[in-house]
Amino acid sequence: AQTVTQSQPEMSVQEAETVTLSCTYDTSESDYYLFWYKQPPSRQMILVIRQEAYKQQNATENRFSVNFQKAAKSFSLKISDSQLGDAAMYFCAYRSPRGDMRFGAGTRLTVKP
Amino acid sequence: SAVISQKPSRDICQRGTSLTIQCQVDSQVTMMFWYRQQPGQSLTLIATANQGSEATYESGFVIDKFPISRPNLTFSTLTVSNMSPEDSSIYLCSVVLNSGANVLTFGAGSRLTVL
Numbered sequence: 731a732q733t734v735t736q737s738q739p740e741m742s743v744q745e746a747e748t749v750t751l752s753c754t755y756d757t758s759e760s761d762y763y764l765f766w767y768k769q770p771p772s773r774q775m776i777l778v779i780r781q782e783a784y785k786q787q788n789a790t791e792n793r794f795s796v797n798f799q800k801a802a803k804s805f806s807l808k809i810s811d812s813q814l815g816d817a818a819m820y821f822c823a824y825r826s827p828r829g830d831m832r833f834g835a836g837t838r839l840t841v842k843p
Numbered sequence: 844s845a846v847i848s849q850k851p852s853r854d855i856c857q858r859g860t861s862l863t864i865q866c867q868v869d870s871q872v873t874m875m876f877w878y879r880q881q882p883g884q885s886l887t888l889i890a891t892a893n894q895g896s897e898a899t900y901e902s903g904f905v906i907d908k909f910p911i912s913r914p915n916l917t918f919s920t921l922t923v924s925n926m927s928p929e930d931s932s933i934y935l936c937s938v939v940l941n942s943g944a945n946v947l948t949f950g951a952g953s954r955l956t957v958l
Contacts (some may be wrong), residue, residue, distance in 0.1 A: 763945050765946070765947070772951075773880075773933060773951065773952050773954070774949065774951050774952070775886075775935065775937075775949035775952075777946055777947075777948075780945075780946060782945075821885060821886065823947075825945060825947065829873075829874045829891070829939060830876065830888055830891060830901075831876070831888070831937075831947050832888070833885045833886045833887075834885060835884075835885045836885050
């Protein structure tokens with residue numbers, strides 16, 4: 731079964747600075763999708779960014795970008811120019827072609843003013 | 844995007860009772876899932892809700908405890924049966940839209956507290 735590992739239970743960043751959240755996964759499949767979701771205290775899961783495994787180019791969404799290393803099975807999230815509203819739990823997720831999605835344990839991001 | 848309505852948003856339940864959570868989507872979806880998020884934990888997949896047939900359960904989850912219905916393409920229910928305090932969690936409905944580009948969209952969740 732696929733597993734997703736987030737080795738950083740908590741991270742902290744100064745406002746306007748850059749932070750990188752780590753994620754690794756284990757799979758024997760060649761075709762899959764990777765995601766980062768954000769969960770603020772409201773508990774609503776919000777999609778931050780997604781990456782298709784067949785694409786070599788790293789996905790970017792405004793201040794959010796990923797470093798996707800398929801051979802290393804690594805999928806880190808970089809947040810640039812951090813804002814107070816970025817404070818939340820961040821979950822890395824793996825979705826197989828069958829459709830089910832597995833989540834990592836999460837990283838709690840604190841943004842200091 | 845789609846609007847996913849989940850209710851109740853929260854409830855306090857007595858041990859031994861059962862509660863049904865409803866998930867309504869405002870557009871047709873290809874796949875619907877139910878997740879559990881225990882306090883301070885990540886999301887764990889309970890089951891895939893299959894339209895017109897029995898749900899597909901993940902290891903550790905059984906139909907007697909978590910019966911699921913999906914009578915059509917836009918609606919599903921999850922029942923938490925014979926509840927114990929260990930069932931206190933957030934339960935989330937999630938869907939993949941027909942045009943969702945493989946993205947999982949979540950409802951706001953139902954927070955259950957079992958006394």
